Amino acid sequence: MSQPQQLGNGQSTSWEKFWYVLGCIYFGAAYLSKVPAKKALSEYGLVELTGAEKFWYVIECIAFGSGYFSKVIFKKALSEVRFGVPQGYTAPPAGQAPYTG
Template sequence: MAERQFLGQGSNTSWEKFWYVLGCIYFGAAYFQKVPVKKALSEYGLVEMTGAEKFWYVVQCILFGAGYFAKVPVKRALSEVRDPNGVFGGQPPAGYQAPGYQAPGYPTA
């Protein structure tokens, strides 16, 4: 069983890093698969997309909606995440601030 990881504090094994780099070398396939996932995460305020990622997401959406349709299942899975502290299952508790990131509209401590 894999060691439990936490959002923002996860790590990749050396093999995962190797296969990601290899996937990026192959016409950027791994990178282009990552972009819609980051878009879904950004809509939940968990990450910020770079300018390049925003650009490629728009390009993917123009191409028959590929970016959008790749994002939908990820966003659906995120909507089903249950957190006992209520941080990710709805509005964060008053005064909550995610480490290293301030989502727009959330109160600061």
């Protein structure tokens, strides 16, 4: 089971980095898969797309709407993100730092 991460502060494991690079080498598949997710994040004001990402997003949308339909899925997942205290969380005793993952 993976550890919870904070938005903007997540860490990729060595294997995740390896497979992402390998996926990018294979016709840019990993990079092009990332673009719709980043577009969805940009619509929430969490990231900014680069010029290249904006270009490839448009190309993906032209190609059978795949970029747009992928973005819709990511945006739906983001709409279900809950902020605040996780259910079942209890605050640490006074003087003890909270667990941050």
